[in-house]
């Protein structure tokens with residue numbers, strides 16, 4: 001069993017300087033607000049987003065569904081958990097117009113959940129983003145950025161002034177996304193992980 005250190009960046013943002021006008025979803029997608037009954041749905045979206053990614057090595061719970069479910073339950077029970085910064089993105093196959101969804105569409109079996117984010121207020125009054133994830137088939141069309149902005153808007157509505165997240169340094173795409181939205185690197189941290197013969201991607 002080898003101890004490996006993953007370099008991670010803490011990145012921060014001033015919520016007063018965020019341009020929230022850009023957070024429009026493409027047609028066929030909608031935001032779904034927090035509801036405790038959605039723990040399994042968040043867990044599944046998290047699992048499908050993270051299972052083949054570097055962070056599943058850094059946090060082994062992200063590599064299996066039950067681990068994601070436990071993590072979601074823990075996050076939702078935290079004292080600073082913020083429902084207004086916690087969202088899913090749903091996708092309806094074949095619904096490509098920008099029109100409002102009907103009730104039937106909202107409850108349709110053709111609905112899939114393709115993105116998840118959670119927000120927590122820490123003990124210093126910062127908004128902490130937890131595990132932003134978009135499932136692979138729906139990446140690179142703007143959803144990650146829009147979902148993050150939605151969570152940041154929730155922090156601001158809760159009266160918070162600053163937010164942060166941690167990202168594994170090797171996760172270039174995520175680091176680029178955060179920089180583009182205005183996050184700046186505040187410090188570097190190292191996470192020690194015991195890897196049991198798991199290849200590091």
Ligand SMILES: CC(C)(COP(=O)(O)OP(=O)(O)OC[C@H]1O[C@@H](n2cnc3c(N)ncnc32)[C@H](O)[C@@H]1OP(=O)(O)O)[C@@H](O)C(=O)NCCC(=O)NCCS
Pocket residue numbers: 049050053055131132133134135138139140141142143144145146166167168171173174176177
């Ligand atoms: C990081 C992650 C959330 C980004 O999600 P995403 O939906 O792909 O993000 P976006 O679409 O907003 O941005 C990704 C890229 O698509 C591009 N893009 C955005 N809208 C686009 C569009 N309409 N057409 C073409 N490209 C577009 C962006 O410019 C960006 O390009 P870049 O990689 O060259 O910088 C996603 O890759 C993911 O879930 N990764 C695995 C989990 C993970 O590591 N999460 C981060 C933990 S800290």
